[in-house]
Amino acid sequence: MKRKGIIIVVSGFSGAGKGTIMKELTRKYDQYALSISATTRKPREGEENGREYFFISKEEFEKLIEEDGLIEHAKYVDNYYGTPRKYVEDKLSQGIDVILEIEIQGALQIKERYNDAVLLFVMPPSAKVLEERLRGRGTETDEVIRKRLSRANEEAIGIENYDYIVINDNLQDSVECVHEIISAAHLSPARNQEFINTIRKELGELN
């Protein structure tokens, strides 16, 4: 039976640890690939084109939108972010599950276009832990931390649009948890229609 890949959308509060979980998941299992977004924002220090993002111009981005070359896109603080279609669809057809780390706006676009996509929302065990993690990074000013907490407050409104929540208390547990969710998702009848039809045909012949 040929396995087709699934799109997995991952959102979550900044500081909840979604990036770390997804990096560890793709390191541990071959069946997953991380999609890289395109953006018009400028690279930060240490960021590399094609690793964190594809850094492109506003004109290039708008051309991609026009050509339907993005499967979702959104604008945040004057910058575009989007997911190039080609990489995702190539991987899916190879049977590889593709992980998209995107925000709710894009998540809902994906769900509309790919109704069998699986939407995950990564959460900390408590708001207190989230605040501690944000402070613990030691790199952010109070102002930035307040902004992130305020952002989390807004993002929390959309949680019910997701299929699953992942409570990130421990990295390895969360990785296994995400792997379980995706493994289960592969077992829906819709994703196994070919197999079901084959068994039906065989049973018909035996009868």
Next chain:
Amino acid sequence: MKRKGIIIVVSGFSGAGKGTIMKELTRKYDQYALSISATTRKPREGEENGREYFFISKEEFEKLIEEDGLIEHAKYVDNYYGTPRKYVEDKLSQGIDVILEIEIQGALQIKERYNDAVLLFVMPPSAKVLEERLRGRGTETDEVIRKRLSRANEEAIGIENYDYIVINDNLQDSVECVHEIISAAHLSPARNQEFINTIRKELGELN
């Protein structure tokens, strides 16, 4: 966070191995309980009241229906089969997942009443394997095997009503697969509303 149990409905072709998987699952993990059905059919040799079934009279069964004491019931070949409500709801409220091995008629009744129930359909890797397993038991006449295959043929029509299929090639793999599906099911936002509300409240207070 208080965990509430989930109803897991398991159907599948006779000979696909669903009984064996569920017995091993409940042996291996504490969080599952097998519901015992009530029936009006006569016990077969070796069957015990309260172990395979609760064997009751037609009058008792119809009284249970009347009192809404069954969460599903169906009639097959002049005999009633049904799931007593009390056992299931007691276990659910204790946080235990309850497994119901029932046919499609009952499965659809459960889904209607408990929309967060998880419906599994256990299948053999192929129709050939199913036939071999049925013959391999060595206890059945050709006539009975033909009847079972014909029954499987009818049951196969309903597979798309189930949430997941489990392809039973290897017992331990299937047990883990069912365990993964149920673990994932516990992570829906609807089943974690209390936790989500708490985080929202905490975030609101931090902001």
